[in-house]
Amino acid sequence: MKSETTSRRNRTSFWFTAREALGIALSELRAHKLRSFLTLLGVVISTATLIVVMSVVHGLNQYIATHVADMGTDTFIISEFPWTMTFEQWLKAQRRNRPVDIEEYDFLRDTMQASKHIGASATLSLPPPAHYGNQQIDEVVLNGVTPSLIDIGQTEVLYGRYITDSDYLHRSMVCFIGHDLLTKFFPNTDPLGKEILVRGLPFRVIGVAKSIGTSFGQSEDNFVQIPLTTFQKIFVARPQLSIFVEAWSSGQMAALQDEARELMRVRRHIPYSEADTFGINTSEALMSAWQSLTGTIFGATVGIVAVFLVIGGIVIMNIMLASVTERYHEIGLRKSLGARRSDLRMQFILESSVLAGAGGVMGILFAIILTALVRAVVLPASVSLTAVVVGLLLSCLVGLFFGIYPASKAAKLDPIEALRMEG
Amino acid sequence: MELGLASSPSPAWSMPADGVLIRTVDLWKTYEMGDVQVHALSGVSFEIRRGEYAAIMGPSGSGKSTLMNLIGCLDTPTRGEYWLNGQLVSDLSDDDLAYIRNREIGFVFQTFNLLGRATALHNVELPLIYSGASAEERLARAREALDRVELGERVHHKPSELSGGQRQRVAIARALVNNPSLLLADEPTGNLDTATGLEIMALFDRLHQGGNTILLVTHEHDIAARAHRVIHIRDGKIDRDDRIR
Numbered sequence: 193m194k195s196e197t198t199s200r201r202n203r204t205s206f207w208f209t210a211r212e213a214l215g216i217a218l219s220e221l222r223a224h225k226l227r228s229f230l231t232l233l234g235v236v237i238s239t240a241t242l243i244v245v246m247s248v249v250h251g252l253n254q255y256i257a258t259h260v261a262d263m264g265t266d267t268f269i270i271s272e273f274p275w276t277m278t279f280e281q282w283l284k285a286q287r288r289n290r291p292v293d294i295e296e297y298d299f300l301r302d303t304m305q306a307s308k309h310i311g312a313s314a315t316l317s318l319p320p321p322a323h324y325g326n327q328q329i330d331e332v333v334l335n336g337v338t339p340s341l342i343d344i345g346q347t348e349v350l351y352g353r354y355i356t357d358s359d360y361l362h363r364s365m366v367c368f369i370g371h372d373l374l375t376k377f378f379p380n381t382d383p384l385g386k387e388i389l390v391r392g393l394p395f396r397v398i399g400v401a402k403s404i405g406t407s408f409g410q411s412e413d414n415f416v417q418i419p420l421t422t423f424q425k426i427f428v429a430r431p432q433l434s435i436f437v438e439a440w441s442s443g444q445m446a447a448l449q450d451e452a453r454e455l456m457r458v459r460r461h462i463p464y465s466e467a468d469t470f471g472i473n474t475s476e477a478l479m480s481a482w483q484s485l486t487g488t489i490f491g492a493t494v495g496i497v498a499v500f501l502v503i504g505g506i507v508i509m510n511i512m513l514a515s516v517t518e519r520y521h522e523i524g525l526r527k528s529l530g531a532r533r534s535d536l537r538m539q540f541i542l543e544s545s546v547l548a549g550a551g552g553v554m555g556i557l558f559a560i561i562l563t564a565l566v567r568a569v570v571l572p573a574s575v576s577l578t579a580v581v582v583g584l585l586l587s588c589l590v591g592l593f594f595g596i597y598p599a600s601k602a603a604k605l606d607p608i609e610a611l612r613m614e615g
Numbered sequence: 616m617e618l619g620l621a622s623s624p625s626p627a628w629s630m631p632a633d634g635v636l637i638r639t640v641d642l643w644k645t646y647e648m649g650d651v652q653v654h655a656l657s658g659v660s661f662e663i664r665r666g667e668y669a670a671i672m673g674p675s676g677s678g679k680s681t682l683m684n685l686i687g688c689l690d691t692p693t694r695g696e697y698w699l700n701g702q703l704v705s706d707l708s709d710d711d712l713a714y715i716r717n718r719e720i721g722f723v724f725q726t727f728n729l730l731g732r733a734t735a736l737h738n739v740e741l742p743l744i745y746s747g748a749s750a751e752e753r754l755a756r757a758r759e760a761l762d763r764v765e766l767g768e769r770v771h772h773k774p775s776e777l778s779g780g781q782r783q784r785v786a787i788a789r790a791l792v793n794n795p796s797l798l799l800a801d802e803p804t805g806n807l808d809t810a811t812g813l814e815i816m817a818l819f820d821r822l823h824q825g826g827n828t829i830l831l832v833t834h835e836h837d838i839a840a841r842a843h844r845v846i847h848i849r850d851g852k853i854d855r856d857d858r859i860r
């Protein structure tokens with residue numbers, strides 16, 4: 193008869209207990225705002241950290257994917273420094289590396305037979321101001337370029353034309369302008385043939401570039417390109433170059449890089465045992481460096497988040513233990529009314545999860561604000577739904593895990609002894 | 616007011632042929648206090664039949680509360696047998712005891728033992744939560760129980776917003792809400808003034824007339840006099856068992 197009656201017993205309503213736990217947890221939060229905030233600080237910090245890092249990396253990934261891909265997988269760049277170095281390599285490179293000069297460019301252009309295109313550019317290290325009429329732009333990026341650079345696809349002509357061999361040869365005072373200058377200087381007029389002043393010197397506009405967009409919050413369209421020879425004549429006699437080499441196919445890339453490296457080493461008389469005094473950079477190398485960097489970032493984040501979650505969890509466990517002690521009488525009362533051990537265990541585990549989950553929600557709000565700030569100031573970043581869900585789940589799980597011990601303590605109480613405590 | 620309280624035991628708990636609801640056989644409760652053994656109960660044997668209205672009296676420390684807690688399945692005896700409704704309770708598991716507390720027993724305490732932050736309605740609902748009743752059923756039965764104790768107007772009040780007598784009536788409604796076989800009350804009027812105590816006792820009288828089996832502890836003779844039977848306890852033993860009616 194007993195087993196019959198026991199089996200007829202319904203399960204305690206989970207949702208009711210959950211709602212009750214939510215109500216109790218929220219009223220505790222409301223009653224002790226500061227204490228609760230401090231209690232939940234660990235969970236708040238870890239959730240916020242997790243989400244911000246995920247968001248920033250997510251945003252950067254998108255940025256890198258679109259912008260580095262622009263460079264193409266068939267192009268490499270020879271310049272003074274490699275883009276990716278260890279700290280020791282960097283120290284050494286600071287001492288030994290030398291800028292790439294125009295003679296080296298001429299040498300490579302004339303000797304490398306296998307490349308599809310080869311070009312070079314130099315950038316004025318102090319961006320000069322530009323004027324047209326009474327309009328002024330305080331700083332523009334000024335590049336000296338070879339005519340071949342247009343073929344390598346860094347920029348595209350919107351209208352007009354690019355710098356030609358003739359411009360290059362004659363050191364003409366002509367310029368090819370970025371889209372920002374078009375909108376600022378020539379909102380209603382045709383720019384072609386007009387003269388703009390760059391650091392007070394007149395350059396005739398021969399073409400306008402297609403808009404590229406922004407990166408890291410900065411416009412990529414705020415540039416003036418002039419023939420490299422003109423750049424030498426007027427601004428820097430011995431410019432530091434980046435040489436762009438495009439291969440016919442990605443399959444040819446390795447061989448072409450080897451050839452360029454050998455030629456550079458021969459020209460610079462680098463002994464066999466010594467390292468390069470220049471850098472050869474590819475988008476692929478940058479991507480893989482980026483990926484290993486994000487790997488490191490994630491590793492560090494997981495560490496930080498784990499530490500704060502454990503700290504947060506232990507604090508929550510302490511608060512829950514205090515809560516159990518404060519509520520001995522209630523626990524005894526519930527037991528006297530027929531609550532089983534499992535009912536009380538569920539109640540306190542839910543309460544602890546709700547508490548930690550509230551910390552998670554605070555962390556999410558924090559992260560959203562922080563991410564918005566980051567996006568406004570420097571980096572592309574967007575809070576992904578995945579990050580929010582992971583953050584919330586993780587915080588609830590921490591509450592659940594660290595609630596187990598206080599909850600089982602509550603569940604094991606003897607009803608008579610618990611009831612005897614003052615309520 | 617019609618108190619339709621025909622006790623309705625769940626069909627699975629068939630009444631023993633002799634109508635005995637409680638039977639204890641040589642019940643002992645011993646506390647170990649260091650080297651000293653305190654016998655709160657030393658061999659209590661008695662029976663209560665269904666529909667009876669019995670009072671337990673005795674001096675302070677005689678073991679009345681200890682006995683009530685054993686009968687209410689809040690505690691387990693050190694030795695002896697306790698049969699409730701034909702079932703041997705004294706060696707049941709924790710969860711089975713919880714089940715019996717939930718379904719078979721309504722316990723009224725001297726100190727009311729209400730949840731301070733919850734409304735009267737929620738307090739009365741609590742036993743139904745642990746029997747897994749649906750939300751509508753819980754609400755309907757809790758309101759009905761509060762109506763029975765004439766607190767239908769106060770369902771959304773918290774204990775702090777109720778008088779002592781009203782609080783005890785909420786506690787009685789809670790004890791009744793699952794239609795238990797047995798209503799236990801340990802000094803239910805101990806914290807109330809005389810007039811309010813009389814109101815509560817009138818409520819117990821009506822509940823008994825409605826068919827409930829009632830066992831209550833009291834110090835006061837005129838309260839015990841309302842019962843049909845008074846069991847006197849002294850030093851953990853039954854001293855006298857008087858049938859008044």
Ligand SMILES: Nc1ncnc2c1ncn2[C@@H]1O[C@H](COP(=O)(O)OP(=O)(O)OP(=O)(O)O)[C@@H](O)[C@H]1O
Binds near residue numbers: 653654674677679681
């Ligand atoms: N948990 C305990 N540990 C040790 N001794 C206990 C415990 N509970 C009760 N006792 C002892 O058991 C005896 C009976 O106690 P009980 O509470 O049953 O008395 P009572 O008849 O209800 O008294 P009162 O009228 O004052 O409520 C007392 O001597 C008491 O000291």
Ligand SMILES: [Mg+2]
Binds near residue numbers: 679680681
């Ligand atoms: Mg007592």
